[in-house]
Amino acid sequence: MAKLFFEVVTPDKVLVSQEVDSVVAPGSLGEFGVLPGHISFLSGIVPGELRYSDGVAKESMVVTSGFAEVSNDKVSVLVDAAERASEIDVERARQAMERAEERLAKGRGVEDIDFMRAEAALKRAMTRVKIAERSM
């Protein structure tokens, strides 16, 4: 059966580099799925769950922001950060959520950039908590 070559790369490391049967990713225009033979395309990646399967083995990961390229049965996901669901430190994510919520509660000030950063941090932390809890 035809396979996809799948890689997940962050600035720190290559988290995944292997053949798989399918990939489902959180695209900026919505979740998309890729099977062998898919047309080539590029998509933004937003914080969310990235799933892939290889036979009966299924894996769930959290990704933050980046891009995905699908071309010639190869799926490359380049993101700022990614972790396997089983490797998420839930306590750390909860603390990140609290810090972000505190910042957001102070409201939008002159330093709008901090507000936007806190919104993005909250989104990452909420995604981590949701996916970690689901995989427990």
Ligand code: ATP
């Ligand atoms: P924090 O404030 O806790 O650092 P963050 O959202 O700012 O959270 P990122 O910038 O997305 O963190 O990621 C920095 C690095 O830490 C990445 O390598 C990422 O995989 C890892 N990381 C962040 N949060 C967690 C977590 N809850 N569990 C495991 N790894 C994490």
